[in-house]
Amino acid sequence: MNDLPKTTARLAVAVLAFFAGHLSYVSAQSVCLPAPRLLTTMPMGGQVGSTVEVTVTGESIEGAEQLRFSDPRISALPKLDADGLPLAGKYTVTISPDCPLGIHEARLMTPLGLSTSRVFSVSSLPEVIQEKPTPTAEAPMELAINTICNATMPVRAVNHYSFTANKGQRVLVECAADGIDSKLKAVLIVADEKGRDLMVERRGGAIDFTAPKDGIYQVKVHELTFNGGPEYFYRLAIRDVAGDVIPDPLPSTQQVNAFSWPPPGLSAVAEMREIEPNQDTTQEIGLPCDIAGSFYPAADVDTFEFNAKKGEMWWVEVASQRLGLPTDPSVLVQQIVDEGDDRKYVDVAELNDISSPVKVSSNGYAYDGPPYNAGSSDVLGQFQIQMDGRYRLQLRDLFGGTRNDPRNVYRMVIRKAQPDFALVGWALHMMLRNGDRNALSKPIALRPGATMALEVVVIRKDGFDGPIELRMDHLPEGVAAQGLTIPAKQSRGIMLVTAAEDARQDMSMADFYGTAEIDGQTVTRRCHLASMKWPVKDGKSEIPSPRLLADVPISVSAIEKTPLTISPQEDKVWEAKAGEKLTIPMVQTSNAKFSGANLSLSTFGGDMERNPTFDVSLTADRTEAVIDLAKTKTPPGDYTIAFYGGAVVKYAANPDAADAKTNDIADIIVTQPVHIRVLPEEKK
Numbered sequence: 001m002n003d004l005p006k007t008t009a010r011l012a013v014a015v016l017a018f019f020a021g022h023l024s025y026v027s028a029q030s031v032c033l034p035a036p037r038l039l040t041t042m043p044m045g046g047q048v049g050s051t052v053e054v055t056v057t058g059e060s061i062e063g064a065e066q067l068r069f070s071d072p073r074i075s076a077l078p079k080l081d082a083d084g085l086p087l088a089g090k091y092t093v094t095i096s097p098d099c100p101l102g103i104h105e106a107r108l109m110t111p112l113g114l115s116t117s118r119v120f121s122v123s124s125l126p127e128v129i130q131e132k133p134t135p136t137a138e139a140p141m142e143l144a145i146n147t148i149c150n151a152t153m154p155v156r157a158v159n160h161y162s163f164t165a166n167k168g169q170r171v172l173v174e175c176a177a178d179g180i181d182s183k184l185k186a187v188l189i190v191a192d193e194k195g196r197d198l199m200v201e202r203r204g205g206a207i208d209f210t211a212p213k214d215g216i217y218q219v220k221v222h223e224l225t226f227n228g229g230p231e232y233f234y235r236l237a238i239r240d241v242a243g244d245v246i247p248d249p250l251p252s253t254q255q256v257n258a259f260s261w262p263p264p265g266l267s268a269v270a271e272m273r274e275i276e277p278n279q280d281t282t283q284e285i286g287l288p289c290d291i292a293g294s295f296y297p298a299a300d301v302d303t304f305e306f307n308a309k310k311g312e313m314w315w316v317e318v319a320s321q322r323l324g325l326p327t328d329p330s331v332l333v334q335q336i337v338d339e340g341d342d343r344k345y346v347d348v349a350e351l352n353d354i355s356s357p358v359k360v361s362s363n364g365y366a367y368d369g370p371p372y373n374a375g376s377s378d379v380l381g382q383f384q385i386q387m388d389g390r391y392r393l394q395l396r397d398l399f400g401g402t403r404n405d406p407r408n409v410y411r412m413v414i415r416k417a418q419p420d421f422a423l424v425g426w427a428l429h430m431m432l433r434n435g436d437r438n439a440l441s442k443p444i445a446l447r448p449g450a451t452m453a454l455e456v457v458v459i460r461k462d463g464f465d466g467p468i469e470l471r472m473d474h475l476p477e478g479v480a481a482q483g484l485t486i487p488a489k490q491s492r493g494i495m496l497v498t499a500a501e502d503a504r505q506d507m508s509m510a511d512f513y514g515t516a517e518i519d520g521q522t523v524t525r526r527c528h529l530a531s532m533k534w535p536v537k538d539g540k541s542e543i544p545s546p547r548l549l550a551d552v553p554i555s556v557s558a559i560e561k562t563p564l565t566i567s568p569q570e571d572k573v574w575e576a577k578a579g580e581k582l583t584i585p586m587v588q589t590s591n592a593k594f595s596g597a598n599l600s601l602s603t604f605g606g607d608m609e610r611n612p613t614f615d616v617s618l619t620a621d622r623t624e625a626v627i628d629l630a631k632t633k634t635p636p637g638d639y640t641i642a643f644y645g646g647a648v649v650k651y652a653a654n655p656d657a658a659d660a661k662t663n664d665i666a667d668i669i670v671t672q673p674v675h676i677r678v679l680p681e682e683k684k
Helices: 016-022 256-260
Strands: 011-013 037-042 045-047 051-059 066-069 074-080 086-095 102-110 118-123 127-129 147-152 158-165 170-176 186-191 197-201 205-210 215-223 233-240 289-294 301-308 313-319 329-339 342-351 379-384 389-397 409-415 420-427 444-446 451-461 469-473 479-484 492-499 506-509 511-518 521-532 546-548 553-556 564-568 573-577 581-590 593-604 614-617 622-628 637-650 674-679
Touching: 037 102, 037 118, 045 086, 045 127, 051 102, 066 074, 158 233, 170 186, 170 215, 186 205, 197 205, 215 233, 256 420, 256 451, 256 521, 256 546, 313 329, 329 379, 342 379, 389 409, 420 511, 444 451, 444 492, 451 637, 469 479, 469 492, 479 637, 564 637, 573 581, 614 622
Parallel strands: 045 118, 127 147, 420 521, 444 553, 573 674
Antiparallel strands: 011 637, 037 051, 051 086, 066 102, 074 086, 102 118, 147 233, 158 215, 170 205, 170 233, 186 197, 186 215, 289 409, 301 389, 313 379, 313 409, 329 342, 329 389, 420 451, 451 492, 469 511, 479 492, 506 553, 511 521, 521 546, 564 581, 581 622, 593 614, 593 637, 637 674
């Protein structure tokens, strides 16, 4: 399988905390070994029960063998030419009649492993493809109502469509773009037959249009800054909507912070709804409660009153932004104090954002933190009742002063403490210098001998502060996973996924989860996986945009090994007393040539991350890892750790080719897990 392109790359493996010192001369380059990435599909979905021809493009996907989907009820076969040979990048996709509607993941199985994903939507409506641009109002593409059109936006262009509606007919015109991984920032316009604008929506989304008379109407779509190209795709839906129904939006991917919603056991439908109008009135509730409502009309403030007793502690959780909406909920709890004919409101608590559990990148990349934000503008907080009495709670959208959209809904749960946790992980990214702003999607496509580190963070709920063990099951043959515990009261852990040096090409959908003891019970929670929508190689032109994935795919490459493997000399538990220095023999296997003599290693894993960095030789086949337990102050116990670091490696994508060249790339190399037991210090 030497049919990868004869492009070249060079691997510079960076020590996160010391990246600038080791790679000061590397600037604005790719920072990962080549990885298979699916970039576009056309169309981006299909009607349930139908068969469609799909064309794909991507990076490092040469020799792709299969197009796979996250739901087995979507299947694909290569499209064949007249001689019965597969046509590159073309597949016949069959969507089973029992396939669930909504968002699914499409991926390519390639010689390098399973690619990153691209959204594939399954709808109940007939679908068409726009074969060529429609740049003028004189020649729009005609669409029937209740149709979805798959299209791509050309550069500096406007696409025109037309539909026929009767007087008084309500039509929802909606453009799915950002929610299906597109780079398009859509401007949507409904116009009359001659192209004169009637309604404009400049923030994407939808236009709820009622036809003023029988006739033909036009829809115009363009990019906010008139960018375009294959990555600026969209799905335009024109739907008939009855009466006062609030229509469901087109399905969309979830933002990273959506991992922390809903709480386990929450019913699909709220127990009660807000009663409108309540701008100047209050709604009586009893605690605990579960309420659904909307930030509508503009500047809406929903007010609820309840009785409470001294000493009660209540937790409030509001979901709206985590539902994919452009909202910023805020909760104000006040005590109602009546003094004769006068009424006063005494503030008890003001609850706003859910903070990110770890510091995120300040520039959207990875210079001083991950380019993923697990925090949210939603609400998760508590308030305590200081005295028996009457209280009110006001809920508002801090961004909602001028927006008048009933689709900006919320769900509010007020409960006694239910300690719990939610987990999300992503492939570890570089801590890059300014000017090296790469934020690349990293599929868990392992080269034999490689260890990939996934950073895992936790949102702790309702006072839970215990340790969390990370696990991963259902792995490909030859692949092992070892979770580094998230310590008590901390927010970050590491999952290490390792392919054996003799692992063969394989793939599976893994189960990724964490377990903890809460009130004497073992609690298990799924760990969601997040990834970049697009590989960002030049931060001066693009901001990274991550999202949650539907599953956890893991695969092994068939064509090359990792440049460097570092593993313990023995598979055993290494012991040392607290306060001592522990030296662990390590074995190095190199499959590439390096620029430079040494590799500086830092430590992953709980209380040992304070371990000083140490150097190992890149020319040796044996080395030593050193842990100074006096400096880490690690208490007695069992630990799993790993080391990570960087070096510059000569790399060629196709080293056997006659014209093979080498170049530079930056990436992270992680050692295989090391098991350590810290024994109590001997009493003097």
